[in-house]
Amino acid sequence: MDTPEATRGGEPVIELRQVSAELGARPVLRGIDLRVGRREVVALLGANGSGKSTAIRTIVGQVPVTGGEIRLFGTPRRRFRQWSRVGYVPQRTTASSGVPATVTEVVSAGRLARTRFGPLRRADREAVHHALEQVGMAQHAGDPVEALSGGQHQRVLIARALAAEPELLIMDEPMAGVDLASQEVLARTLRAQVGAGSSVLLVLHELGPLEPLIDRAVVLRDGCVLHDGPPPEAVGQHALPGHDHVHPHDPAPRPLRSGLLS
Template identity: 40%
Template sequence: MINVLLPRRGRELPPRPSPGDLLAEARGLRVRLGQREVVAGVGLRVCAGEVVALVGPNGAGKSTLLSALGGDVAPAAGEVRVGGRPAPDWSAPQLALRRAVLPQAATLSFPFPVEDVVRMGRAPWAGTAREDEDDAAVGAAMAATETAEFAARPFSALSGGERARVALARVLAQRAPLLLLDEPTAALDLRHQELVLRICRERAAAGDAVVVVLHDLGLAAAYADRVAVLRDGHLAAEGRPAEVLRDELLSDVYRQPVEVLPHPRTGTPLVLPKRDA
């Protein structure tokens, strides 16, 4: 039996999903930006308990698809469903309880302390039965992202990598069951790239669904349950990493010859560009 928390001020709160529950879905999705069709007839399902990586070359439509899955971009055709309903049927506050979005760039106009930035992720729960979790959620998010040590520093004084981790902490503090992360490792060093993807796996193991845009195919192979390869707005392939990350497909999609080798210890696909020497 699902226990639904009753809100204090009349808002319906989402129950915790069960493993395999469908949390987001795109059906025949088409998105136009100006005169260009950026997403062209894509279908994708995202379920609780899994990490789905969106990969592909620049301009393939990964970020636009991610924004559409979060209900932030209106489709020209097709449908996006979040939490069992068409995304436009949710109000903005209700949608924020069900999905958390990490954009590519984290910018703030004012020098808020880091802890206050992370606490912004708790705004959707204000006035509900779960607002008592605010301190615990903020503390856990900062510990997970290794940002607690500079909690009092202004966000504007941080390096690019530190800002990226604080932005991720804000998303984690939101405690939505669907996490949509756009290139969360782009500004990070090797240690923190691995940290972020381990967090993704931990959230999936705890019952959340994670959709993450990645350029590093090695990270996608190592951490994703499924990989969706995009090319020119189309879904070129989708499936388990070992099934999708193939020499011929990737060489064609990226217009760069590659070779895919099994890791000598784990068997995880390693994607390497072919070089003359």
């Protein structure tokens, strides 16, 4: 495994130490280490089934760990209570989940940790409006979420996470199934968040428009960390360190060190 770069100054906002986890008695994470520093953007990469989403879900408490320790902002996760500091965008879901709601109502749910489930104050309404502006959905504030496209759904979910004004954003495949325009909106949004001091951990299948923002890439294979360091130059089936691939049309076969996803 490549040696990780040092995280940016001070206590890391996320730290996993030898974390293991199982799903249905099947080992999925096998003692992984992972750190995200302040104002750092870390991409979690790997093939399907490598443990990326499970790692994210252990951090937010959706999957119990069977070994090791997770810390958020220096506090063991089991004792962490300041969830308003964390914005989470889950994988492959919709904004509505079958419940009739407007875009504003869904995004307002991102303020619940701050309002303690009380009524929205002026500052809360302003935060919701700002989050919608960030993702280019302010003009749809009163629309029912059932009428949105897939890319618009994803923007609303991201706005819900941003409405909490988090110090840390955790996103599970935010680019999956969305159009290029929405991907570019997300890239601009994350650039602004990092500029304002946020840290970001996100699962990606490919770096795409986010590539210039990524400080480090952590690549998983079979529940283990295979690479922790500079992002690969390209991402795809044959584009990460650790995959030796020979192009059949090369005049003289030569191994190309160019992939981790396969």
